[in-house]
Amino acid sequence: MRVLARECGCDVDARDKDGTTPLMAAADYARDAAVRELLLLGADASVAKKDGTRAVHRAASSALSSGPVDDPNAVAAASATETLIDADAEKNVDVQSEVGTPFLCACARGAEATVRMLARRGADVRATTPAQVGAATLAASSGVLGALAAALEAGAPTDVRPPGGMTALHVAASHPNAASISLEAVDVLLRAGADPNAEDGEGLKAIHAAAVTGRVDVVEKLVSVTKPDAANDAGGWDVSAAQKSAQAKMRAIQEKHRGKDLRSQLDSKRNQWTVPTNEPPYVAVTGVLDAHSAASKKREGDEAFVKGDDASALAAYDQSLRLDDSNAKTFANKAAAILRMVGDKSAGDLKTKTSDLEKAWRAARSARHLDPTYVKAWYREGVALTELGDFESAAVAFFEGMQIDGDNADLKRGFDEAIRRGRQASGAKA
Secondary structure (H helix, E strand, O other), X not given: OHHHHHHOOOOOOOOOOOOOOHHHHHHHOOOHHHHHHHHHOOOOOOOOOOOOOOHHHHHHOOOOOOOOOOOHHHHHHHHHHHHHHHHOOOOXXXXXXXXXXXXXXXXXXXXXXXXXXXXXXXXXXXXXXXXXOEHHHHHHHHOOHHHHHHHHXXXXXXXXXXXXXXXXXXHHHHOHHHHHHHHHHHHHHHXXXXXXXXXXXXXXXXXXXXXXXXXXXXXXXXXXXXXXXXXXXXXXXXXXXXXXXXXXXXXXXXXXOOOXXXXXXXXXXXXXXXXXXXXXXXXXXXXXXXXXXHHHHHHHHHHHHHOOOXXXXXXXXXXXXXXXXOOXXXXXXXXXXXXXXXXXXXXXXXXXXXXXXXXXXXXXXXXXXHOOOOHHHHHHHHHHHHHHOOHHHHXXXXXXXXXXXXXXXXXXXXXXXXXXXXXXXXXXXX
16 A cells, blocks of 8 residues: 555545545455554545445444454454544544444444444434434344443433334344344343333334244233233233234234335335445335245255255245335355256347346345355355456455455455456457
């Protein structure tokens, strides 16, 4: 970087086609030393993209920041975030963007080390995103218990609600990303004062959300602290009664929305749970209405894929994604099914093949935006781009995947193949 900036005259604030600067790229990969060097070379930390995100937001939500609090990458991300705050003339720890403050970005990513550092620096723990989602809700949806605990210890409120009415407790009880920590997250939130009787816009409490997503252990935890539903006052209030009540409420919701398509129903439950990416923030489904069915369809697709029935696998994945489009693995598996179908087809209609490859590329790209640490998504994006003849972009996809898993043999082979074919194509043109 010193050679490029000082000897070659390269602009340290140059933007790529997406508006990303070198400083933002260094922040994306938690390269604290690169951040410091770029600042010494004169990089402007206040440069923002169209959505208002600066390098500090990207460091706070780096894909490498969500490890344990003492993980070297997590520590580097926290350090880079702090360095970028100090580089701001106003030392504005709460600089806003369309995806919220750095503290909210860190909560959404599950970056415990960064959450704790920003809390020490006086970040506003009561801030919300433009969609009115609070820190506790974002941390619960990240699936990282340490980040949720850190946000709550810093004083993040548990009662902040977006327009759909879901609290952090609803999210911990039902969000797909929180499945592995759901019981512990619910317990942490209850101890922090979360109200188990709070209802969302459809009249569902956290216990109902847990019941309809099949989390029996969470229902067992909540049943003793949740006020019985009116219909169960006489018959007692236990796990079975809570499950029956949840089913009845879901039937009532479905009846209420009869005549509307499923997408309209889900749209009424959506909130933005965002982190900065190279594209507009993705929108994740809350999971209360559809996570259980979506997971079932994904399993159906996985079984068909293993059997080699790619057409059935693809149909099942599409059904799953119509129910819940927040699962990175479903998108990545869809890409794999399409790529194998394209590979199995004999040479035929080039237009059809190109269309299929573009579908695989879009699915893989969606997967890695939902989970930038999921290397299979980067790999499948690279494969699709290679087959589409965009060898440069393919090499970049493989290379960025290797920044996450440098020992991945598939990524290395893909990178080498993209470079080889790119050189071959350049030679043929020459």
